[in-house]
Amino acid sequence: MLTIQNLHVRIGEKEILRGIDLTVKAGEIHAIMGPNGSGKSTLSQVIAGREDLVVSQGSLVFEQENLLELSVEERARRGIFVAFQYPVAVPGLNNLQFMREAVNAQRRFRGEKELSSSDFLKKAQKVMHDLGIPQEFSKRSLNDGFSGGEKKKNEILQMYLLEPKLIILDEIDSGLDIDALQMVARSVNSFHNEKRAFLLVTHYQRLLHYIEPNYVHVLVDGKIVESGGKELAEKLEKHGYDIYKNQLSS
Amino acid sequence: MAMISTKTNSLLELAQFWSQRLSPDFSLRDHEKYLYTPLDAISFGISPKEPWHRALGDVVFHNGYLAQGDVLGMEDAPAFLQEKYLSLRQKEDDFLCRYNLAYSPAFYYLPLRQNNSKITIADSERRHAVATSLLCYIPPGAEHYLEIHNMAQETRLSHCHIVVFLASGSKLQLLLIHELDEPSQSIVHLHFILSVESQAVVYDLQLSGKLSRTSIEADLEGERSFFSLNGLLLGRGEEHRDSTSLLIHRSSYSESKTLCLSLLNNKASSAITGNIVVEPRIREAKAHQLLRSLLLSDDAKAFCRPQLEIGSHEVNCSHGSSIGELDQEALYYLQSRGVSKEEARQLLLKAATAHLLQDLAPIFLPTTQERLNYYLKEVAYG
Ligand SMILES: Nc1ncnc2c1ncn2[C@@H]1O[C@H](COP(=O)(O)OP(=O)(O)OP(=O)(O)O)[C@@H](O)[C@H]1O
């Protein structure tokens, strides 16, 4: 589904990603862990298509298409969804109205009929009910005044409504209380199927108790320094990242 | 501002022409009638019965009509109106406004049958200039919704002067729309005189046309009077938008709110000036003012000048202004959900207007909603 080869990414003059190789197949769940500032969000955002990230080397291919030639919205329309580490608030833009615009923009792209207000509302209300998201989310402005945890739940709501294929969750677990973490984990698990793939960026093994990854990758200083199964997360929890840092500096 | 002053000459000629032709032949004996009939308003200006009207412009009154013979000469006007006139004349230093008040010797009585009325200023005959003067009187305790839709077409300059007297305890929501075709220009001057506990809420939507300008003067004369201005100025191409307000707190416990936002693309420009004056010895006046411009292109230009002149200590005033760009992070976030850059811009522009229009009366929604979406899209796509 997604093939990343020797990817180098700069912001301005600074090289943030320094040769990433990663292959994600449909149905798989990958976890990416790594210290602060190692480039996890940069990796998520370069897949989403953030414009100020400069790809200086390497390739990014999604379902046989070169992502580097596609704009942000074109990538989204092909089924890539990134839940932001810091979702943006837009006062004055109604949460659900925006979601309807987005869903319909994607439907237009796929040649499907647009959803009417009432059909969309019915669908959204059902999803919110299933996810245990309060109905008042539909009246509020996009992420405006949302608590950290509410923003994360709202990203999950968007994921459900947009029905993407490749889902990247950048620290979806940060700021969540125990109940919310379980709710998010449950919804990820029930959304997951053999056609969809997940990339979970997280700092904590806790999330991986609830969502079982097929692979865990350790990202340090813009490079994947180790990959393994879920036992790798346990090792990290015990020993931290010091061993990798020492390796890199020597 | 050179554009406005060069047009002034032709307006002067127009005013002279108008004043020569107009004669106050009629008089209305029972002034009292309009002063005490609830939901009545007086309008002052152009009679559709007169042939010279055709040279001046088409004014369409909806939900009201000009009653036979209900024309007042200045001499016959109630004393309080005459006084207001005189004081207005002395205060005006804007030439464009002065001529209308000084030269127009008659005004008309316009009974309004409902609590809402609409005036469309349209020019169907491709004229040089259109001039309109209106005087509205909102009787004590009345509540009124007035919509003024300036839709000049192929007109070099449409000029409209409206004076509104709000009697004690009356309430007015006024929606002013400038919606002109590409080459047209329009200037609307609004003057409000607010009595005790009266409230005027103005929405100024400048949507299209080469040049539009709204200049507002509000005299908060009565205690606890309230005035609010919500201006939305949309520009693209080489259009210019202009909003000037002068709000004078002349009484204690008066309150004003000014919120003005321009959204500009291409080479459009806007000038927003807000002046708030609080006279000495006024107690507990409140005034809040926020002027903002959002530029969608490097060539768009905005000018914002908030000004406070406070002669009293017991006031609660705040003002601010900002000129900025669309939030790039928000734009990117919206796009990452599958909407195009232009759609995302349109959504952000709409979001920026939400606060400004949140209290717009439902009666105005049919006129505004689709129009706004249309013009916001025009600005977003540039
Ligand atoms: N706009 C920017 N300009 C300069 N440096 C940047 C910019 N954005 C990110 N960086 C730098 O890139 C590096 C990687 O950042 P990134 O956000 O990808 O880290 P991360 O692994 O997600 O960290 P965290 O765990 O704290 O979320 C950091 O050193 C950061 O300071």
Ligand SMILES: [Mg+2]
């Ligand atoms: Mg991060």
